[in-house]
Amino acid sequence: MGIMDRITERFTSKGAPKQSVTLDEAAVLNALRVVQDPDLHKDIVTLGFVRNVKISVVAGGLEGQHEVSLEVNLTTPACPVKEQLKTQCEEALMALPGVGSTKVTMTASTRGALPLNTGSPVAASLGQVKNIIAVASGKGGVGKSTTAVNLAWSLAKSGSKVGLLDADIYGPSIPLMTHLKDSATAAGTLVDPPQVDGVKIMSVGMFGQGGKATIMRGPMAAAVIKQFLSQVAWGELDYLVIDYPPGTGDIQLTISQTAPVTGAVIVTTPQEVALIDVRKAISMFETLKVPVLGVVETMSHFICDGCDKKHFIFREGGGARVASEHGVAFLGEIPMDQGLVQASDEGKPYVSSHPKSPVARAFASVAGAVASQVSILHAENKNVLQHFSLDWVH
Amino acid sequence: MENIRVQDITQLDPKTLGILWTDGKKSALDVVLLRRKCPCAACIDEWSHEPRLKPEDVKDTVRPVKIESVGLYALTIHFNDGHRTGIYTFKYLRELAPLLN
Numbered sequence: 001m002g003i004m005d006r007i008t009e010r011f012t013s014k015g016a017p018k019q020s021v022t023l024d025e026a027a028v029l030n031a032l033r034v035v036q037d038p039d040l041h042k043d044i045v046t047l048g049f050v051r052n053v054k055i056s057v058v059a060g061g062l063e064g065q066h067e068v069s070l071e072v073n074l075t076t077p078a079c080p081v082k083e084q085l086k087t088q089c090e091e092a093l094m095a096l097p098g099v100g101s102t103k104v105t106m107t108a109s110t111r112g113a114l115p116l117n118t119g120s121p122v123a124a125s126l127g128q129v130k131n132i133i134a135v136a137s138g139k140g141g142v143g144k145s146t147t148a149v150n151l152a153w154s155l156a157k158s159g160s161k162v163g164l165l166d167a168d169i170y171g172p173s174i175p176l177m178t179h180l181k182d183s184a185t186a187a188g189t190l191v192d193p194p195q196v197d198g199v200k201i202m203s204v205g206m207f208g209q210g211g212k213a214t215i216m217r218g219p220m221a222a223a224v225i226k227q228f229l230s231q232v233a234w235g236e237l238d239y240l241v242i243d244y245p246p247g248t249g250d251i252q253l254t255i256s257q258t259a260p261v262t263g264a265v266i267v268t269t270p271q272e273v274a275l276i277d278v279r280k281a282i283s284m285f286e287t288l289k290v291p292v293l294g295v296v297e298t299m300s301h302f303i304c305d306g307c308d309k310k311h312f313i314f315r316e317g318g319g320a321r322v323a324s325e326h327g328v329a330f331l332g333e334i335p336m337d338q339g340l341v342q343a344s345d346e347g348k349p350y351v352s353s354h355p356k357s358p359v360a361r362a363f364a365s366v367a368g369a370v371a372s373q374v375s376i377l378h379a380e381n382k383n384v385l386q387h388f389s390l391d392w393v394h
Numbered sequence: 395m396e397n398i399r400v401q402d403i404t405q406l407d408p409k410t411l412g413i414l415w416t417d418g419k420k421s422a423l424d425v426v427l428l429r430r431k432c433p434c435a436a437c438i439d440e441w442s443h444e445p446r447l448k449p450e451d452v453k454d455t456v457r458p459v460k461i462e463s464v465g466l467y468a469l470t471i472h473f474n475d476g477h478r479t480g481i482y483t484f485k486y487l488r489e490l491a492p493l494l495n
Contacts, residue, residue, distance in 0.1 A: 256465045256466075257464050257465045383401045384400070384401065384416055385401060386466065389460065389463070394408065
């Protein structure tokens with residue numbers, strides 16, 4: 001049922017004649033109850049999104065016509081249905097008698113988990129980070145870092161405060177992909193991350209000797225990762241995107257045990273041989289009770305410049321299939337694009353260098369889907385104690 | 395057990411840990427039993443899964459010093475006998491405890 005049908009139903013089925021409604025805040029809120037958040041499955045008034053309702057007489061306007069202005073405060077600035085919700089609000093308000101014009105402002109305060117216990121070893125570093133998003137994959141070479149960079153940039157473009165941590169200790173690629181030139185500076189006992197386009201970045205690659213391999217056994221690598229999680233001054237962030245190394249080993253375990261990871265995004269290419277490992281990655285996160293936010297499929301297809309036909313080089317629909325097998329969301333598919341590869345190699349995040357391209361739009365849509373899943377998760381997990389520390393009293 | 399997690403954690407008395415789960419159920423766990431049932435590789439053989447720790451190795455006077463969460467799936471207990479390597483998954487804790495309600 002469309003929004004207009006719902007409005008009509010509201011005013012006709014209950015037998016309330018239109019003219020008997022007085023235009024006040026209660027009437028405005030009542031009218032807005034037809035606008036549903038499609039992710040949280042509740043109306044925006046019940047969710048407490050509507051703020052600052054003002055009803056005023058417009059100077060020089062028609063007799064008896066008012067302007068209604070209000071603010072709709074969403075759970076994330078990356079909300080994919082922001083415009084749709086705005087239009088629905090305007091339509092619902094205009095249907096009220098006495099309303100001549102509307103001014104609906106869309107704002108957002110990103111919801112996050114409960115604040116960290118001050119006893120937590122990562123409190124100084126991650127205490128003001130609202131959400132930590134793990135970008136992981138079962139196998140390497142599926143475009144995980146490309147996805148992490150473009151996800152971070154898309155979230156930042158929508159107005160969120162974003163950080164990006166490259167935890168791929170053996171193959172850090174974020175410095176190259178973001179053209180990171182600045183190094184980290186000391187800030188007391190912590191390290192201040194440099195910024196590119198407003199995104200705070202920290203990478204294991206910033207500390208090694210360029211071109212030389214990081215040769216470390218598991219426990220050593222885990223200790224390095226722990227330092228990265230506990231000694232970086234991230235400050236206040238809406239989202240911290242962590243680019244995981246591929247696979248299901250020591251580092252993945254250490255990050256998930258040390259940091260309060262909100263959820264994981266699994267990246268895969270469509271073919272079966274990649275999906276086998278995706279199932280393992282999902283199962284690892286399930287064991288660690290890190291919610292899987294969904295699956296992103298990369299290298300989904302190639303559009304040939306000669307015939308505009310989609311070529312499904314690595315077979316079709318694998319990502320969506322594995323997502324539905326595990327009951328998690330399919331967050332979107334990213335087509336193959338030579339420009340994306342080139343931009344990554346040149347250190348230009350594609351969503352900012354080619355914002356109108358199909359690939360950039362696909363990443364923006366993935367970012368919106370991720371932000372929605374995070375909001376849904378917070379709505380479901382209101383009562384979960386995320387990180388705790390209890391001193392025993394003798 | 396799929397998505398059941400901890401809603402609150404408290405010390406009920408000098409030797410009992412209380413957990414309120416997100417499904418509303420409550421567990422009361424004896425801390426000495428927790429020490430004897432430690433799932434770490436030093437206490438349970440990694441390959442054979444045979445217990446290596448004998449119940450009599452643990453004194454009745456053992457108590458936690460601190461209890462901390464491990465990621466979103468488990469907790470760890472620092473005991474006053476110096477042992478702190480056990481990672482008790484929420485699943486394991488639910489199995490160990492007689493549910494109170």
